[in-house]
Structure formats: structure tokens, C-alpha cells
Amino acid sequence: MVDKFVGTWKMISSENFDDYMKALGVGFATRQVGNRTKPSLIINMDDQGMICLKSQSTFKTVEVKFNLNEPFEETTADDRKTMTVFSLENCKLVQNQKWDGKETTIEREVTGDGKLIAKCMMGDVIAVRTYMKEV
Numbered sequence: 001m002v003d004k005f006v007g008t009w010k011m012i013s014s015e016n017f018d019d020y021m022k023a024l025g026v027g028f029a030t031r032q033v034g035n036r037t038k039p040s041l042i043i044n045m046d047d048q049g050m051i052c053l054k055s056q057s058t059f060k061t062v063e064v065k066f067n068l069n070e071p072f073e074e075t076t077a078d079d080r081k082t083m084t085v086f087s088l089e090n091c092k093l094v095q096n097q098k099w100d101g102k103e104t105t106i107e108r109e110v111t112g113d114g115k116l117i118a119k120c121m122m123g124d125v126i127a128v129r130t131y132m133k134e135v
Contacts, residue, residue: 009041009131020127
């Protein structure tokens with residue numbers, strides 16, 4: 001099920017990401033960099049089923065390794081310390097982060113036309129980031 005997510009994905013568009021970062025509490029300077037950065041998303045799985053998700057850009061590279069449905073401590077690209085859990089729900093890779101009484105969810109889905117759509121949700125704020133698979 002995770003196989004369709006495995007690969008290197010290049011960002012082709014990002015909508016409403018500044019508002020999403022504001023909702024997370026990200027400061028102005030970091031948001032400016034975040035809005036200009038077009039990270040690649042690299043997803044791998046090892047023999048034991050552990051998944052590695054790496055967001056790589058000229059600004060910053062962040063990597064998390066996890067097993068599905070097992071909570072772990074994550075330090076995000078904007079330096080939040082969260083309790084994170086990934087799950088597979090309705091063919092989507094769902095990442096839920098909780099910190100300081102707050103919560104955000106990122107749903108990643110591979111569409112029929114081969115794009116990976118990441119929907120970032122914080123309260124009623126939704127950002128959509130679209131990736132194409134590199135060959």
C-alpha cells in the first residue's frame with residue numbers, strides 16, 4: 001500500500017502555504033524562506049517496513065523514520081517538537097502532529113494522473129502542495 005508513495009517527488013505547486021505556516025505559529029522570516037523553497041520529497045521503505053520520509057531543499061533537509069500507527073517524537077522543519085503518528089487511511093498517508101495543545105494533519109495522496117497531493121490542515125486553514133514523481 002505504501003509502495004505507490006515510494007520515490008522522489010519534485011514540488012510543482014504550493015497554494016495557501018503562508019496562511020498554513022501562520023496558523024502553525026511560524027515566524028515571518030521562516031515563512032518567507034518556506035514560501036520560496038520548493039523541496040523534493042523522498043520516500044523509502046526498508047526491509048523491516050520502516051518508512052523514511054525526507055523533505056530536501058537548498059534551505060533545509062528534514063528526515064523522519066517511522067512505523068505506521070506508532071507515535072514518535074518529531075522535530076519539524078520549523079523546529080516544533082511534536083508527537084507524530086503516521087497511518088494509512090483511505091489510500092492516503094496521513095501524518096498527525098500534536099504539540100502544546102495544538103494539532104495539524106497532513107494527508108498525502110497519489111492521484112490517478114501520478115501526482116502526489118499533500119493537503120496540510122490546521123483548523124480551518126488548508127494548504128495544498130502538489131508534487132510530480134521524478135523518473
